[in-house]
Amino acid sequence: MNGKEDKQGFREGAKTPQKRKWYSLIDKIWVMPNMEEAFKEVKRNRGAAGVDGITVKAFEFGVEDNVQILQRELQEKTYKPRPVKRVYIPKADGSKRPLGIPTVRDRVVQASVRRIIEPIFEAKFLDCSFGFRPNRSAHMALDKVRKDLMDGYVYVIDADLKSYFDTIPHDKLMSLVREEIVDGSVIGLLESFLQAGVMEGGSFHLNEKGSPQGGVISPLLANVYLHPLDELMTERGHRITRYADDFVICCKSQKGAERVLKSVTRFLEEKLGLIVHPEKTKIVNNMKETFVFLGHEFKKGYWVKPSEKSIEKFKTKIKEITKRNQTINIRVLVKEKLNPYLRGWGNYFGHWHTKTMFTEFDKWIRRRLRSVQLRSWRKIRKLHRELRRRKWEGELPRLRMYAWRSSKCTPVHTALSNKWFREIGLVFLVDIYNEHHPQRG
Numbered sequence: 001m002n003g004k005e006d007k008q009g010f011r012e013g014a015k016t017p018q019k020r021k022w023y024s025l026i027d028k029i030w031v032m033p034n035m036e037e038a039f040k041e042v043k044r045n046r047g048a049a050g051v052d053g054i055t056v057k058a059f060e061f062g063v064e065d066n067v068q069i070l071q072r073e074l075q076e077k078t079y080k081p082r083p084v085k086r087v088y089i090p091k092a093d094g095s096k097r098p099l100g101i102p103t104v105r106d107r108v109v110q111a112s113v114r115r116i117i118e119p120i121f122e123a124k125f126l127d128c129s130f131g132f133r134p135n136r137s138a139h140m141a142l143d144k145v146r147k148d149l150m151d152g153y154v155y156v157i158d159a160d161l162k163s164y165f166d167t168i169p170h171d172k173l174m175s176l177v178r179e180e181i182v183d184g185s186v187i188g189l190l191e192s193f194l195q196a197g198v199m200e201g202g203s204f205h206l207n208e209k210g211s212p213q214g215g216v217i218s219p220l221l222a223n224v225y226l227h228p229l230d231e232l233m234t235e236r237g238h239r240i241t242r243y244a245d246d247f248v249i250c251c252k253s254q255k256g257a258e259r260v261l262k263s264v265t266r267f268l269e270e271k272l273g274l275i276v277h278p279e280k281t282k283i284v285n286n287m288k289e290t291f292v293f294l295g296h297e298f299k300k301g302y303w304v305k306p307s308e309k310s311i312e313k314f315k316t317k318i319k320e321i322t323k324r325n326q327t328i329n330i331r332v333l334v335k336e337k338l339n340p341y342l343r344g345w346g347n348y349f350g351h352w353h354t355k356t357m358f359t360e361f362d363k364w365i366r367r368r369l370r371s372v373q374l375r376s377w378r379k380i381r382k383l384h385r386e387l388r389r390r391k392w393e394g395e396l397p398r399l400r401m402y403a404w405r406s407s408k409c410t411p412v413h414t415a416l417s418n419k420w421f422r423e424i425g426l427v428f429l430v431d432i433y434n435e436h437h438p439q440r441g
Contacts, residue, residue, distance in 0.1 A: 038111035050103030086200035100212025131244035132219035153250035160280035164245035346432035
């Protein structure tokens with residue numbers, strides 16, 4: 001197709017409106033290449049089955065027919081999303097976060113819509129927003145906050161929105177969407193996603209507000225709804241950093257921060273109909289107090305490390321993977337369960353001041369693995385055999401294979417040395433740190 005189209009589907013190049021040709025956005029959504037790519041995205045993200053019980057693998061078994069059926073329903077305007085499946089995941093504070101899992105077919109349609117309309121909104125989103133956006137990351141958001149702190153903006157508004165995804169008013173959200181999208185079919189699709197309802201414990205509930213966390217389209221809609229906040233803060237010259245519904249605003253004085261907090265709270269509650277959590281929202285002088293953003297703790301405008309909750313969660317997960325009462329092939333445990341988690345956690349938190357912490361964690365993890373290996377051997381003769389293989393000199397040790405203290409003794413360290421752990425491919429957190437900081441390694 002010749003010419004360049006604008007965000008609403010008009011082709012440029014004509015001098016008068018009468019000569020401009022209309023191309024519907026919905027037509028771009030249901031074309032087969034777009035829907036095929038949408039399914040590939042859904043497949044990569046995996047995820048559980050929705051209310052119909054159909055998994056991604058089952059949908060893929062007849063993917064051509066399934067996608068063609070969806071395409072025909074979109075063309076004939078007979079497509080109707082099914083209710084989302086309500087599940088709950090535990091939060092660090094002991095409460096539970098509700099998630100809404102759409103069916104696979106609905107996730108494919110949502111991905112098809114998002115692929116077409118996301119560039120339209122990306123053109124207007126501001127640089128202070130980082131969550132769920134192409135070519136943007138949590139690390140970029142953390143970098144910005146750290147720069148603001150080091151520039152002297154150390155009075156931080158640490159804000160928290162109560163149940164943000166579940167409290168977005170549909171009418172106000174769609175009003176913002178209509179500022180950029182005029183295709184009625186696309187508007188109707190988005191409204192159908194929002195109003196699909198929730199299935200929980202066999203009961204159906206109609207949701208009059210909120211965009212279920214777990215839907216493919218929800219992160220984009222969440223960014224659309226908070227974009228006015230980004231605009232307001234940017235117009236007033238305030239240093240805001242937002243990652244989805246999690247944001248901080250850095251100010252130069254206590255009074256300035258108090259004034260900004262009042263105006264932000266008023267805007268969010270009166271204009272957007274959201275709830276600012278009164279207990280969790282606070283102003284912090286970062287030179288005296290710490291605050292947490294995206295799982296990282298900021299201290300004195302410079303130091304950044306994993307928060308205490310992040311560390312506790314990490315230790316709990318490691319203990320779960322390396323349970324000392326299991327009998328298992330240690331190489332399989334390391335390769336299939338432990339390494340993937342260590343890589344993810346290390347790459348997320350390894351950009352800051354963590355070398356000493358990572359070194360201590362590595363020692364602790366290796367000790368737990370030594371304990372697991374001792375139990376898996378069960379008989380001390382297997383330890384003796386390994387010691388002979390490693391040219392152990394002196395009397396062979398006697399120790400309890402199931403005792404935690406045994407994992408720290410010299411014979412066990414000799415049989416299961418750091419070199420041996422590298423041989424079996426164990427990920428060392430300190431290596432990840434050094435990869436991110438080659439100048440410090």
